[in-house]
Amino acid sequence: MKIFPAIDLFGGKAVRLFKGDYQNMTVYSDDPVSVALDFKNKGARFMHLVDLEGAKTGETPNIETIKNIVAATDAFVEVGGGIRSMEVIARYVEAGVSRVILGTAAVTDPKFLESAVNKYGDKIAVGVDLKDGKVAIKGWTEKSEEDGFEFCKKMQNLGVKTIICTDISKDGAMQGANHALYKELRKRLDIDVIASGGVSSIDDVKRLCKIGLYGAIIGKAYYTGAIDLVEALKVAR
Numbered sequence: 001m002k003i004f005p006a007i008d009l010f011g012g013k014a015v016r017l018f019k020g021d022y023q024n025m026t027v028y029s030d031d032p033v034s035v036a037l038d039f040k041n042k043g044a045r046f047m048h049l050v051d052l053e054g055a056k057t058g059e060t061p062n063i064e065t066i067k068n069i070v071a072a073t074d075a076f077v078e079v080g081g082g083i084r085s086m087e088v089i090a091r092y093v094e095a096g097v098s099r100v101i102l103g104t105a106a107v108t109d110p111k112f113l114e115s116a117v118n119k120y121g122d123k124i125a126v127g128v129d130l131k132d133g134k135v136a137i138k139g140w141t142e143k144s145e146e147d148g149f150e151f152c153k154k155m156q157n158l159g160v161k162t163i164i165c166t167d168i169s170k171d172g173a174m175q176g177a178n179h180a181l182y183k184e185l186r187k188r189l190d191i192d193v194i195a196s197g198g199v200s201s202i203d204d205v206k207r208l209c210k211i212g213l214y215g216a217i218i219g220k221a222y223y224t225g226a227i228d229l230v231e232a233l234k235v236a237r
Contacts, residue, residue, distance in 0.1 A: 014030075033065065044214070046077075079124060130165065193214055
């Protein structure tokens, strides 16, 4: 299983939100590149970045920081946050990003999603954020009518190779991941599933490994010291 330590970007800083709430933000570092280098020095070869400002505006306000992270670490970097146009995808790909994550746009603009997958193939992943079993959109502020499992199946049929699935109720809450959800996704899908939200202990990492997931994102647990990244990488290998 691949471990993706996460950096959420806001105003050029590394931050974390609690359950996606912009009013509940903790700044962890004024220098996200040094955070990424720390990941690299601990052995991480994959990283998950979210542009929280981009999630609101649909633009790429933190692209220079992202470019610097890619250049400094030479890691496989995936980026999400308000990506709604082919132009923005192209901008990230040109910046050296390995995979671009579509969220709201995958739900609200299926034609755009299809074009992106046709053009970029496995460089496109879809973020599936779940709230009470439904897919949440617009920075988790709205719930769509899309059933989570049905939507994931739809993504697979469209040719999407990777989904990043977040149980919003678990995100940043340090209460463990939703193992039953990931077990069910693994059973129903033939594509790569990355667990996100609530991965808060080494035991979580072990259990997700056993399920046979492609990857897991570690966010708050790294910053608070609840998970030792070196140990997590060892367990996942």
